[in-house]
Amino acid sequence: MTGKKKQTDITPAHPLDDLIRTDRIPHIWCPGCGIGTAFSACLSAIKRSCENLNNVSMVSGIGCSGRAAGYIKLDSFHTTHGRAIPFATGLKLAKPDMNVIVFSGDGDLFAIGGNHFIHAARRNMDLTVICVNNLNYGMTGGQAAATTPHKAKTTTSISGNPEDPFNLPLLAYAAGATYVARWTILHTRDLTESISEALSRKGFSFIEVLAPCPINYGRRNKEKSLDSLKLYQEKSIIKNGADPASVDLDFQNGIVLGTFVNRDKPTFYEKYKMINGLD
Amino acid sequence: MSKAVLTGTHYMTGDEACAEGALAAGCRFFGGYPITPATEVAEHMSERLPGVGGVFIQMEDEIAAIGSVLGASWGGVKSMTATSGPGFSLMMENLGLGLVTETPCVIVNVQRGGPSTGLPTQGAQADMMQARWGSHGDYEIIALAPSSPQEIFHLTITAFNLSETYRLPVLIMTDEIVGHMSEKVTIPDEKTIVTVNRKAPKGRKDRFKLYQPGEDGVAPMPAAGDGYNVHVTGLTHDERGYPVMTVDAQREMMNRITGKIHKNLSHILLNERFMLDDADYVIVSYGVSSRTSYAAVEELRAMGIRAGLFRLITVWPFPGNAVKELAERVKGFVTVEINLGQIHLEVERHVAGKTAVKLVGHTGGTIIPPEDVVAAVKDISGKGV
Missing domain, CATH: 3.40.50.970 (Thiamin diphosphate (ThDP)-binding fold, Pyr/PP domains)
Known part of the structure; x- marks a missing residue:
């Protein structure tokens, strides 16, 4: 008896499938969106750096990038808007040996959640924070964010954004982050290595990932997904060790990428134990 | 240590x-x-x-x-x-x-x-x-x-x-x-000292459902790191914990989170009944306000008015059935609380017009003196102040 093969039998397994809740696929991300690439880079880095997958968890906030926690097949927490870092802080302190990853978007981490970001960096909380920066609020249809370039068009700045964006690496550095890097989703190998490095070290690590949002940001700013990738290719300048104060995002003259900060400082928990005379 | x-x-x-x-x-x-x-x-x-x-x-x-x-x-x-x-x-x-x-x-x-x-x-x-x-x-x-x-x-x-x-x-x-x-x-x-720990899951980890309740309506809960690969979300979710944006999923989740309380009211509802058995007038109070209410009960009893205190230890869920039962046989309720009538609304709702209700409350900053409670009970008992 030959019988028909089921579709699942002939579909080759993706090498990251064991880290994905395949029963939740298809995902919600739009065609041309960069989050999936950043997410795969994160999964690859986890495979590379984390021996015991039971000891890795992901915490997200709200928004398109915040949905990552719903697709990763690890202990994963999709929390409230802006509050992934406080949740991750509690989880980390309850499980000090756990590798806790915060994967969220620019709106979530730097507008509504900005206060938590700077304080976790200041404490040197041992977290790996990955921010997919797509320059706008994608989930709600493309509103201006704390990362939207000046003059860029969004649904809440139809004549152009009157505000200036944050320089995220500078903010992270100034707040006390001990590892700061920026890559784009075009630089998947560097990005994966960077996340892998962050997962292997202790302390507050921050990685900004530039990613296109063709549907909600690109559409209003004459930038298709491939245009964004071309921009990442043509305008990127890899400058490891660059002064974070010099890496303002400048899509005209050059997007500075690289590992900007990598310094050792005791973590919150190490200092907590030391101060209290524990171990 | x-x-x-x-x-x-x-x-x-x-x-x-x-x-x-x-x-x-x-x-x-x-x-x-x-x-x-x-x-x-x-x-x-x-x-x-x-x-x-x-x-x-x-x-x-x-x-x-x-x-x-x-x-x-x-x-x-x-x-x-x-x-x-x-x-x-x-x-x-x-x-x-x-x-x-x-x-x-x-x-x-x-x-x-x-x-x-x-x-x-x-x-x-x-x-x-x-x-x-x-x-x-x-x-x-x-x-x-x-x-x-x-x-x-x-x-x-x-x-x-x-x-x-x-x-x-x-x-x-x-x-x-x-x-x-x-x-x-x-x-x-x-x-x-009796302490309780959350129910731990049993059985195969790959078949575990994070929100599959037991008979008491409560699902066991693993911790991160236990190997269950849980997904926890604030979105409406099914028993696996996965987001499901449907009317049915919403109803089932809501039934679970409210049902586990409704099912276990007898264990959750804590209260104290002070001189309530033969009371004609029920003082409903809680927290610091209940302390002044004891004195009021004693003073009223000394005057020949059969007052009693229903002290809420569990305030939420509200013991609506107990208030309903009391409302069948007593002559009035006085709620004592330091606000402009919050738990009083629950008392009113459950008394449902069956008998007199009165609030003794104020806008905050100090306790409620027993004499205010005494005066309120005397007022509804028709004996005047």
Whole structure:
């Protein structure tokens, strides 16, 4: 008896499938969106750096990038808007040996959640924070964010954004982050290595990932997904060790990428134990 | 290591007794933020937790404080925060996350006069409806109201036990007066203190469903790192914990989070009946206001008026059936609380016009004197003031 093969039998397994809740696929991300690439880079880095997958968890906030926690097949927490870092802080302190990853978007981490970001960096909380920066609020249809370039068009700045964006690496550095890097989703190998490095070290690590949002940001700013990738290719300048104060995002003259900060400082928990005379 | 349970007799404030109760219950994580009149709970926990293998962290605001508490609870550690009105308002969104993700933890509100900054150093009981309905959406909540430092010690243990049993945040709704008063607190022998831990999952990990309830309506809960690969979300979710945006999924989830409370009311509803058996007039009160109500009952009895006190220890869920039953046989109800009539609305709703109801309340800042309660009962009893 030959019988028909089921579709699942002939579909080759993706090498990251064991880290994905395949029963939740298809995902919600739009065609041309960069989050999936950043997410795969994160999964690859986890495979590379984390021996015991039971000891890795992901915490997200709200928004398109915040949905990552719903697709990763690890202990994963999709929390409230802006509050992934406080949740991750509690989880980390309850499980000090756990590798806790915060994967969220620019709106979530730097507008509504900005206060938590700077304080976790200041404490040197041992977290790996990955921010997919797509320059706008994608989930709600493309509103201006704390990362939207000046003059860029969004649904809440139809004549152009009157505000200036944050320089995220500078903010992270100034707040006390001990590892700061920026890559784009075009630089998947560097990005994966960077996340892998962050997962292997202790302390507050921050990685900004530039990613296109063709549907909600690109559409209003004459930038298709491939245009964004071309921009990442043509305008990127890899400058490891660059002064974070010099890496303002400048899509005209050059997007500075690289590992900007990598310094050792005791973590919150190490200092907590030391101060209290524990171990 | 120092002792987690300070067995013996102490003279301590309500806030300190709350912290000691938490430690005795097994709380080993406190995420706090200073606010009058709850600061002393955080201060005491910051001093005590390192010595018993726990972690205290002062977060950047109350939103972060409760966020860290939820995270620590998913790390398998009993967790608590304490705050007052303005901080309680900030915690409301994450309280909802705790309810919908069925996360055990304890949140203490040492109430002060409000709204807004209000009366930071003076007591009130005006956040009672916020405790019930403060986070958006429908839900059931458990809120306990201690009336003394001794009781706050015991009820903090009860709050942890209820939160672990029913997998939800439990509120301790105390007030500045109880929080700041110093009284004798007897802490029993550690062996006599009953503590409850959340039900752990059994069976195959790959078949485990995070929100598949047992007969008591409560699902077992693993901790992060246990190998269950849980997904926890504030979105409407199915028994696996996966987001499902349908009317059916919403109904099933809501039925679960409210049903587990409805199903177990007899275990959750705690109250005290003082001279109630033959009472014609029922004083309904809780927390510090119930203390002045005892004196009123005695004074009224001395005058020949059969008054009794129905003291709510569990304020939410409200013991509506008990009030309904009393309303069938008594001549009137007087609610005593330091607000403009919050629990009084529940009393009215359940008395449903069957008999007289009256509120003794004020706008906050001090206790309610017994003579006001006496006058109110005399008023509805028709004997005049």
